[in-house]
Amino acid sequence: MSNNGRPGPKTPVTLKILRYKPGSIDPPRYDTFQVDADPLMTVLDALEEIRATEDPTLAYRHSCHHASCGTCAMKVNGKDVLSCVTKVLDQKSDVIVVEPLGTMPLVADLVVDMGDFARRYEPAGLSFVRESEYLTEAQTPEGVERYTRFESCIECGICLSACPVANTNASFIGPAGLAAWYRSLQKGDGERADILAAVDSDCGVWGCHGAMECTEACPSQVQPGDLIMYLRREVVKSKLPWAH
Amino acid sequence: MTPIPIQQATRRRKALRAWFDPRGRGLGFIAFALQRITGLGLVLYLLLHMAVLTTLLQGESAWDQFVAFAKSPIMLLFDLLLIAGILIHGLNGLRVSIVGLGFGVKQHKTFFWIMMLLSALLFVYAGWLLFAH
Amino acid sequence: MQKTTPSKRGGSWIWQALTGVLLILLLGLHMIAQHFVVSGGLRTFQDVIDYLRNPVILVLEAIFMLVVTYHAMVGVRAILYDLGLDEAGKKKATTVLTILGALIIVWAAYLLLRLTSM
Ligand code: HEM
Ligand code: FES
Secondary structure, X not given: OOOOOOOOOOEEEEEEEEXXXXXXXXXXXXXXXXXXXXXXXXXXXXXXXXXXXXXXXXOOOOOOOOXXXXXXXXXXXXXXXXXXXXXXXXXXXXXXXXXXOOOOOEEEOOEEOOHHHHHXXXXXXXXXXXXXXXXXXXXXXXXXXXXXXXXXXXXXXXXXXXXXXXXHOOOXXXXXXXXXXXXXXXXXXXXXXXXXXXXXXXXXXXXXXXXXXXHHHOOOOOOHHHHHHHHHHHHHHHHOHHHO | OOOEOHHHHOHHHHHHHHHHOOOOOOHHHHHHHHHHHHHHHHHHHHHHHHHHHHHHHHOHHXXXXXXXXXXXXXXXXXXXXXXXXXXXXXXXXXXXXXXXXXXXXXXXXXXXXXXXXXXXXXXXXXXXXXXHO | OOOOOOOOOOOHHHHHHHHHHHHHHHHHHHHHHHHHOOOOOOOOHHHHHHHHHOXXXXXXXXXXXXXXXXXXXXXXXXXXXXXXOOHHHHHHHHHHHHHHHHHHHHHXXXXXXXXXXX
């Protein structure tokens, strides 16, 4: 096992990884790998090590390594997490089960089809950039007109995977999509009536049963479940007889 | 490459796992699963209850037979299960209705525990009534 | 792949919540009146009949049956919808559950009428 350069004592850990290659590893199976984990090793680090030293065909997605790109989401011991900030030893288990996200169709190994996420998320048309709510009084450097801030959602798909309804219902817009509609409403992007109409259906806000797993799992403080509840209130308010 | 929609092929097995398997899930999920299980249980009970009440049409002796059967210990346990189901479903349902309209969203877990505590208290009281009479 | 077409059937959750809250009252009354105030939890044959002849009780039981049946059928439908039915499947679920609900209500009405005239 290569020395990965991180400090601290090494602990042997087994990773049980779901494998799937259409046509060759089909149906899916679990493969096990050993890694020597140090306290700082993340699940993504472990996957990188396995791919580099043991199995170059292991497929997974990642980019930033620091919880901001949202590509590395997967299930670790049944929980939907960003593997780049999930430490191996924090799992406190000798065998760690690593599986792809649920809900979205499986492409290969730990890779799911994010097109399914996009299909539910994009109709809200949420822009990435939002007005900064912070430092409104702060001086901006020369050439910078104002501070901007990115929307919190990193489009990782964790909420969609954690949602018991989205798991079985492909026509449910789902947490990220509904949260995006709520953000549009908050920001005043588009007609209020149009936004409310877009979510007022059994595929929209009424498809949610309030399990709040999305809020629980969201690694980026979007709290989609909470926003769905607020969106519902807006829909109901707009229908009250005295609303007009 | 066309992705393989594994979930479509095994929809029903997936539904059982997605809705009722609590592993790796939080309190909100437990509440969701409980609401679903108790809801389905109550629907079955409603049908059973009406079937039983239909024996009233057959007159007094058929009914007396049922009453005697209903007082057996097994049936009393079944009654306890029913009461627990009604309390959990009803009180959690009230919570779901309130949170589902955007009120107390941040406190939904505390709210759940309050409802379950209330259920437990009422359950003990109902159980006492059931066995004291 | 399925589209997220917003079919316009969003109103039923609100009705399920409202009937649910109503059921706390109706089911509470039903349990107390029919079972808990009765010694032994169940009436004798003649008591059941006499009790149902009380018009207030009869009306309450009738309303209870209507509300509980609606709530239960909408609930089962919501669960079926979660299986990701397409529009045709949703229509079918609604039709089947409407018929089932209607049968339950007819059955309940028949029972109540027969018993009160016994
Ligand atoms: C005692 C008062 C009751 C209250 C307050 C209540 C409330 C609720 C609420 C708010 C829901 C919606 C849950 C959701 O959207 O996830 C629900 C679902 C349901 N209820 Fe009730 N309910 C009551 C009694 C009953 C009874 C007596 C039955 C059966 C005859 C029943 C059957 C169902 C079913 C089948 C569901 C669907 C469960 C699901 O969506 O997962 N409920 N109830
Ligand atoms: S690699 Fe970018 S969020 Fe994990």
